[in-house]
Amino acid sequence: MTTVVKKVKKGDMVMVLTGKDSGRRGKVLRILPSEQKVLVENLNMVKRHTKPTNTNPQGGIVDRPSPMPLGKVMVVxxxxxxxxxxxxxxxxxxxxxxxxxxxxxxxxxxx
Ligand SMILES: [Zn+2]
Missing domain, CATH: 2.20.70 (Ubiquitin Ligase Nedd4; Chain: W;)
Known part of the structure; x- marks a missing residue:
């Protein structure tokens, strides 16, 4: 088995290189290794419809970060x-x- 050294890790500050968030920075919340994607705080936001929950009984639309390809970000x-x-x-x-x-x-x- 080879040792895979992950270049981006949870908690890293990264900068987005391309797309609508180009040049913006955020903290890595999660790495999705199987998809080669990364979830970054406050970046690549998408509107999600949510079902009613105990904390949000109405449900509705919330902005949430969406995973983006690892190749689109660089560690700061x-x-x-x-x-x-x-x-x-x-x-x-x-x-x-x-x-x-x-x-x-x-x-x-x-x-
Ligand atoms: Zn340096």
Missing amino acids: CGKCNKPTRVGMKAKEKEPGKFMRICKRCGAGLDK
Whole structure:
């Protein structure tokens, strides 16, 4: 089995590269690996009709984020504050493990 290193992770800040939300940023809420999609807070919003629930007895239309292809977003580096390609670097203290780094400034992207 090969080790798949995910370049985008839950909690990352990402920027949208194309489409109506191009240039906007948001936090990754969920990764959908089987679909190669990512759900980002407040981005790619669509109107959804909801059924009445206990918290919303009327039901109705709400804006919800919709998953978008992973290829449409780029991770924003917390240090240089720019969207960047993600590089990999071996961890000094944990041999065999890798950390994600910013290809622009080399800062680690994992908290
Ligand atoms: Zn950077």
